Amino acid sequence: MTSFAISAQHLARSFGTTHALVDVSLDVPAGNVCALLGRNGAGKTTTVRILTTLLDPDGGHAQVAGFDIATQADKVRGKIGVTGQTATMDELLTGHENLEIIGRFSHLGAAVSRRRAGELLQQFDLVDAGGQLVKRYSGGMRRRLDLAASLIADPEVLFLDEPTTGLDPVSRSEMWAAIRNLVSRGTTVLLTTQYLDEADQLADTIVVVDRGLVVAEGTPEQLKASIGRPSVVVTLADAEPGALEKVRAALGEDATIRGRSVSAPAPDGLVSLSEVVTLLEGIGVPIHEVGLEHPSLDEVFSAVTHRAGDPLPGGHPADATVGAAP
Amino acid sequence: MTVATIPAQNSFLSGAVDAYNATRRYLIRGKRQPDIIFGSVLFPVVFVVLFGYVFGSSITVPGGNYHSYLMSGLFAQSTLFASANVAVAVATDMNEGVIDRFKTLPIARSSILIGRGLSTMILGLPALAVMIVCALAVGWRPENGIFDAFLGFLLIELFAFALCWLGILVGLIAKSSQSADVLINIPVFLLGFISNVFVDTSKMPVWLRVFANWNPVSSVVAAGRNLFGNTIGPAPAGVWSLEHPEITTIGLAIIIIAIFVPLCVRRYSRTSR
Numbered sequence: 001m002t003s004f005a006i007s008a009q010h011l012a013r014s015f016g017t018t019h020a021l022v023d024v025s026l027d028v029p030a031g032n033v034c035a036l037l038g039r040n041g042a043g044k045t046t047t048v049r050i051l052t053t054l055l056d057p058d059g060g061h062a063q064v065a066g067f068d069i070a071t072q073a074d075k076v077r078g079k080i081g082v083t084g085q086t087a088t089m090d091e092l093l094t095g096h097e098n099l100e101i102i103g104r105f106s107h108l109g110a111a112v113s114r115r116r117a118g119e120l121l122q123q124f125d126l127v128d129a130g131g132q133l134v135k136r137y138s139g140g141m142r143r144r145l146d147l148a149a150s151l152i153a154d155p156e157v158l159f160l161d162e163p164t165t166g167l168d169p170v171s172r173s174e175m176w177a178a179i180r181n182l183v184s185r186g187t188t189v190l191l192t193t194q195y196l197d198e199a200d201q202l203a204d205t206i207v208v209v210d211r212g213l214v215v216a217e218g219t220p221e222q223l224k225a226s227i228g229r230p231s232v233v234v235t236l237a238d239a240e241p242g243a244l245e246k247v248r249a250a251l252g253e254d255a256t257i258r259g260r261s262v263s264a265p266a267p268d269g270l271v272s273l274s275e276v277v278t279l280l281e282g283i284g285v286p287i288h289e290v291g292l293e294h295p296s297l298d299e300v301f302s303a304v305t306h307r308a309g310d311p312l313p314g315g316h317p318a319d320a321t322v323g324a325a326p
Numbered sequence: 327m328t329v330a331t332i333p334a335q336n337s338f339l340s341g342a343v344d345a346y347n348a349t350r351r352y353l354i355r356g357k358r359q360p361d362i363i364f365g366s367v368l369f370p371v372v373f374v375v376l377f378g379y380v381f382g383s384s385i386t387v388p389g390g391n392y393h394s395y396l397m398s399g400l401f402a403q404s405t406l407f408a409s410a411n412v413a414v415a416v417a418t419d420m421n422e423g424v425i426d427r428f429k430t431l432p433i434a435r436s437s438i439l440i441g442r443g444l445s446t447m448i449l450g451l452p453a454l455a456v457m458i459v460c461a462l463a464v465g466w467r468p469e470n471g472i473f474d475a476f477l478g479f480l481l482i483e484l485f486a487f488a489l490c491w492l493g494i495l496v497g498l499i500a501k502s503s504q505s506a507d508v509l510i511n512i513p514v515f516l517l518g519f520i521s522n523v524f525v526d527t528s529k530m531p532v533w534l535r536v537f538a539n540w541n542p543v544s545s546v547v548a549a550g551r552n553l554f555g556n557t558i559g560p561a562p563a564g565v566w567s568l569e570h571p572e573i574t575t576i577g578l579a580i581i582i583i584a585i586f587v588p589l590c591v592r593r594y595s596r597t598s599r
Contacts, residue, residue: 053430054426054430074432077430077431087423090351090424107432107433
C-alpha cells in the first residue's frame with residue numbers, strides 16, 4: 001500500500017505517430033494539491049485521462065487511491081472525482097437533475113443523491129439555478145456545477161483538467177475559492193493548468209510537463225529557487241558593443257549580454273549588488289541603471305519548457321533541484 | 327462528510343439499477359425535446375397515408391387488400407427508421423463530454439447503452455400508437471382479434487429492440503453524427519427494401535430472394551401479417567423462414583441482440599477514441 005494518493009510511473013501514450021506522453025512519473029501525497037503545468041499539447045490532459053481510467057497507457061503504470069488503474073479500474077472510479085476540460089453536464093437536464101444522476105451513478109441511492117445535490121447546489125451558490133436547465137447557465141455556473149458533480153460522492157482524489165480555462169477573472173477567483181475550500185477538507189487534487197499564477201496560487205507541488213516529459217518539479221518556491229538565484233542587471237546608457245563587452249568582462253564569466261543590459265548572477269543578493277556597483281565605478285562606462293532581479297515562475301516555466309538546444313533565457317541552466325528529463 | 331456509497335453486493339443487480347437510472351435520464355431528456363417527439367409521431371402519419379394511398383390505391387392483389395397487406399411492412403419499416411435515429415443520437419452523445427464523465431463513474435459499462443435502447447423503445451410508443459390509429463383510419467383491421475394483434479406488435483417491438491443495437495453500434499463507430507447518418511442508411515435501405523415489405527419475394531432473382539427470405543425484416547413482416555390476419559395467399563412453399571415467421575423473428579432477434587450488444591459494449595468501453 002502506497003502512501004501516495006496518486007502514484008504514476010513512466011506513463012507513455014502515443015496516438016498514431018504523435019507521442020502525447022513520452023515518460024511522465026509523479027507522486028502526489030494524500031491531501032496535497034499537485035499542479036500539472038504545461039502548454040497546450042504538453043500531455044496534461046492525456047495524463048489525466050489515463051489516471052481517470054478513460055485511456056489506457058501504452059507504457060508505465062499508476063495507482064490512484066491505492067488501486068491500480070489498469071487492473072482495478074472500477075475501484076479507482078469509486079474513489080475519484082473528475083472535472084474535464086469540456087463541459088460534462090447535460091444541457092437538457094436541470095442542475096439538480098444533473099447532480100442527482102451523477103449521485104445515482106455513484107451508487108449513493110436516490111435519497112442520498114437528492115440530498116447531496118441540494119447540499120452541493122448550496123455550497124456552489126447555485127441554489128436559484130438548481131431548477132433551471134443547464135443550457136441557460138453561464139460559463140462560470142457550468143464549471144461550478146461540473147465541479148459540484150465531481151464531488152457528489154465525496155471523492156478521495158479529485159482531478160481538475162484546466163478548471164478555469166476560458167473563465168472571466170471573477171469566475172476564476174470563485175473557482176479558486178471553491179478549490180481551496182476542498183483542499184482545506186483534505187481532498188487530494190491533481191489539477192492541470194496553463195497558468196503559472198494558478199499553479200502558484202493553488203498547488204503544493206508543481207510538475208512541469210513539456211512534450212510528454214516531466215521537465216521540472218517541486219514546490220513553487222523550489223522551482224523559483226532552481227532557476228536562479230537573483231541576478232544583477234546593469235543597463236547601459238547606450239547599446240555600444242565595446243562598452244557592453246567591457247562590463248560583461250568586469251562582471252565575470254557568468255555574465256551575459258541582453259540588449260543594452262548585462263546580467264550576472266547575484267548569489268548574495270544586495271551584497272552582490274553593491275559589489276557590482278563598486279566594480280562599475282572603476283571601468284568608466286556610462287550606466288543608466290543597476291538593479292537586482294528576482295526570478296519569477298514565468299521564467300522558470302519558459303526556462304524548463306524551452307526547446308532542447310535553444311539557449312535558456314538568462315543563461316542559467318536548470319540546476320540540480322530541477323529534475324531534468326531523463 | 328458522511329456520504330456512504332451503497333456497496334455493490336450483487337453486480338447484476340447493481341448493473342440493472344445503473345441501466346434503470348440511465349433509461350430514466352434518457353426519458354427525461356426525451357421529454358425535453360418535444361420537437362423530436364412531435365416529428366417521431368408525425369412521421370408515421372405521413373408514412374401510412376403516403377404509402378397506403380400511393381401504393382395501396384394503384385396496386386391490386388388477387389384475393390386480398392393490398393392496403394392491409396402493406397401495413398405490417400410499414401410498421402416494420404418504421405422500426406428501421408427508428409434505428410437510424412438511434413445511430414445519429416448515439417454518435418452525437420459520444421462527442422459530448424458527459425459520456426466521458428459517465429466513464430469515470432463506477433457504473434456497469436453496458437448501462438448507458440441499455441438505457442439508450444430501452445428509452446428509445448419507450449419514447450417510440452406514442453409514435454406506434456399514432457401509427458396504429460392512422461392504419462385503422464385508412465382501413466386496416468387486425469382480422470384475427472386483439473390478442474393476436476397484440477402478439478404481432480410484441481414481435482415488432484422485439485425486432486425494433488434488436489435493430490436498435492445495430493443503430494447503437496453504427497453510432498459508436500461513426501466519427502460524427504453526419505457520418506452515422508450516412509452509414510446507417512446503408513443497412514436500413516438494404517434491409518428495408520430487399521424484403522417482402524412491398525412485394526412478394528417469390529418473383530425476385532434467386533440471389534436476392536435468398537437474402538430477402540432470410541432478412542429479419544421479412545420474417546417480422548410475415549409474422550405481423552399472420553397475426554393481423556392480413557396475409558394474401560399461402561407463404562412461399564419450401565421457405566422455412568417465411569413458413570414459420572414468428573419463430574424466425576424471435577430467433578433472429580435473439581441472435582442479433584447476442585451479437586450486437588457485446589460488440590456495442592466493447593466498442594463503448596474502448597478507452598481511446
